[in-house]
Amino acid sequence: MNKRPTIALAGNPNVGKTSLFNALTGARQTVGNWPGVTVEHKEGLYLHAGQEYRVIDLPGIYSLSAGSPDEQVARNFILTEKPDLVINIVDASNLERNLYLTVQLMELQTPMMLILSMMDIAKSNGLEIDIMHLQSHLGYPVYPLVLNKKPDLPALKTSIQHSLLNPAFPGIIHYDEIVEQSLTRLDTALLPTIPEEVNLRRWTALKLLEGDPTIAQKVPPVILEAVAKETKAISAHRRQNVDAVIADDRYGYIRGLTKDVVKRQALSLHTFSDRTDKVVLNSYLGLPIFFFVMYLVFLIAVRFSQPVIGYIDAALSYLLVEQLGALIALTIVPEWLRFLVVEGIGGGIVTIGTFIPPIFFIFVSLSFLEDSGYMARAAFIADKFMRRVGLPGKAFIPLLVGFGCTVPAIMATRTLESKRDRIFASLLTPFMSCGAKLPVYTFLVMIFFPQRADLVIFSLYMSGVVMAMVTALLLKKTLFKTEPGNFVMELPPYHLPTLNGILLHTWHRLRDFILRAGKTILMVIVLINILQVITIPDPFTRRTAADQVQPRVPILEVGGKLITPLFYPMGIKSDNWQASVALISGIFAKEAVVGSLQSLNREPGASVEENIAAKFGGWSSTFAYLLFIVLYAPCVASLAMMFKEHGTRWLIFTVAYLTALAWVIGTLFYQIVNFNTGSWLWIGVSAAIAASFYLILSYSGRNTDHAIK
C-alpha cells in the first residue's frame, strides 16, 4: 500500500457521493477546480488506524463517454492518476441505471469497491438486493449503506483499508459475438501501439468502436481505417450505430445481473416522489408553488438575517473599532496608521461581517432546494417559459444559483449541452441578484423603505428577473436564433436533506465567498480610505483673489465629482459623489458599495444613515440607484469567470450591455417618476441607446459568422 493511498469516489449525480465524502473527510477538505476546466475538484484527507488516506470526490456522472467536461475529468483522473481504489457509489433504489457507470468503471480495470447507498429507499420500494450474490458476480467487495443516517464509519474505513490491502480487480464484460470479434482484431492491431497493458488495449479498442474522438486522436491512421471497417460491419449486422450497440450490450449484462441479484417484493407503481410530483408539477398548481418557494427563499434571507446583522454589527464594531481604536490610542503610532488599522481594516471586517447572515441564509435555502430534489422540478416548471425566451429548462439551475453568487452560476452553465446555451445562460446570470447585492439592498432599503423592506427587496430581485427575460428575448431574436439544446434531466427522488449535509454545503460556499470577496472588499475599503486622506487642489473651485492658497480636497472626491454628472439623469446630484464612488467600488465586489457609502458618508453631527438620506433626497433617486446596482456590470470575479469560460468578446459584451442597460432603466425610472419637460431629453437618449444596441445585435446576428449555433 502507498504511503498515502488515493481513493476516488465515483457515481451518478444525487447518489450520496458528497455525503460519503463529507462523512469520510469531515472538515479536512479543499475545494477548487480541476486544472484547465471549471469543474469542481474536491479533495480531502482522513486518518484511520494511523494511516492517512487521500479522497477525491469525482464529479457526478452517468457514464464515462467523455461527452461532457465532468466525464472527461473523471475518466482522465482514473486513467492518468491511477488511484489505489475507486469507490463506486451506487443508488440501490435505482440499481440498473447506476450499474451502467459501474460497468464502464470495470472496463478501466482498476481496483474497485462498490457502495450501495440509499438502502432504506430501496427497501421501502420493495427491493431486496442479495449483496453476497452481487459481490460474487462483480468480483470485488460490495458494502451496503444508508448515507442519510450516520453511517458506521469505522467499519466502512476498515473495509476500505481491507480493499486497499487486497485489491480486487473486476471481471471482463463480454459483448455480442460480432463486437467481441471486432475487439479481438483491433486488439491485435493495437499491439504495437500499446504493447504492455492487455486491459488498456481492450478498453482503447472499445472506445475506438464507440467513436470516442479523444482516443481516436491518439492512435495511428491505419488503426482508424481498421476501426471504420469494423464499425461498418457491426452497424450493418445490428442495424444500429456502434455506440448504441455497445451501450445496449452493457445494459444486457446489467439486466441479467439485476435479474439475478434483485428481488422485487412489491411493485412500487407510484412512489412517494410520484405522488408528490402530482401536486408539485401540476399544470395549475406547479407555477404558484414555484413562485411561493422562490418568495420563501427571499423572505428567509431578509427576515432571518435582519436581527443577526444587528448583533454581528454591534459585536464586531465594539471589538474591532471601539476597543481596537482605544488600544491603539494608548500606543505611540501615527494617526494615519491608526486610521488605516481601525477605520480601514477594522471597519472593513465589520462590513464583511454584516454580509454573512443574508448570504448564509440564501446558501442554506439553495442547498436545501438542491439536496431535497426540488431544484430539478423547478427546472421542469421553468422549462415552459424558459423555452419562450430561447433557453432550455436546465438553464434555470445556473440562474437560480446566480441568486447565491454569479461565479458558481457561470460555472454551473457547464451542465448545459450546447455552447449556445452555455453562453446564453452565462449572459443572463448577472441579472440574478447575487447574495452580495442583498446587503446593499438591505442597507439602502432599510433607510428609505423601512416599513415594506421585504417587498421592495423582492421587487428589486424581480426587476432583475424581468430584465433577464427582456434581454433573453432580445438575444433570441438577434444573436441566438437557433433552437435551445435538448433537455434530458433526471428527477431525483425527494429526500429530506440532512442538517450536516446542508451546513457543510453552505459552509463551503460561504467560506469560498468570504475568502474571495472579503479580500477584495478589504482592499477596496483600505484603498478608499487612503484616497480619502490624500488631497489635491480642488479643480472644481476657482481660486479668488482673496484666497491665499487653492482649497484642497480628497482625490476620491475629485474622481467622484468627475463621474457624477453621468448619473445626474438618475437623480444623483453633484453633492452625492459618494454614490458614484460606491458604484465603482462595486465593480470589485458588490458588497463594497455598502462599505464605500458608509465610510464616505461619515460626517460629524449626523449618523451615516441620515447623511445618506439627505444626499439621495428622495425615494425615487434611491430606487433608480438600486435599479442601477441590480443591473450594472458584475464584480471582477464574475467577469474573470466569464472571460475564462467564453473569452474576451463576451466579457466586453457583458460589461457594455449591462452597464448601458442599468443606466437606461435607472434613468427611465427616475425621469418617469419625476416627469417634467426636461425628462423628454433623457427619455430620448435612453431610447436611442436601446435602439443602437438592438441594431448592433441584429446586424451581428445576420452575419452568420457571429451568430451562435
Add this chain to the structure above:
Amino acid sequence: MLSNRHRARLRGFGRKLFNTKKHCKRFDGDCLSLADVPEPMHATIYCNGDITTIERGLYLGVMIKVLRNDITEPNIIVAVGDARYVLDRRVANKIRVRIGD
C-alpha cells in the same frame, strides 16, 4: 464568389429540397414515437439511436411508463425502472416504441 450569408442560405435550400423523412434502421411500421404515447401508458423501446438517453437506461427492450405527456408542454416525463426523466419532446420524437409488450 458567394458570401457566407448566401452560402448558408443555399445550403439551407438544398437541405429542404433533398430532405426526406428518414426512419430508424429498425423501423418496421409497427411502432410509434415516444412523444405520441399518451399517459399513463406503458411502452417498450424499439429503436433508440440517442446515446445520452440509452446511457440513462432507455435502451432497446426496456419497458417505460409515460407519467406525463401534455401536448402543450415542451417535455414529457417518463419512468424508466425506478428513475424518472424529463425528456425533451424533440428527443422523445426520435425514440420509437411499441405500446404495451
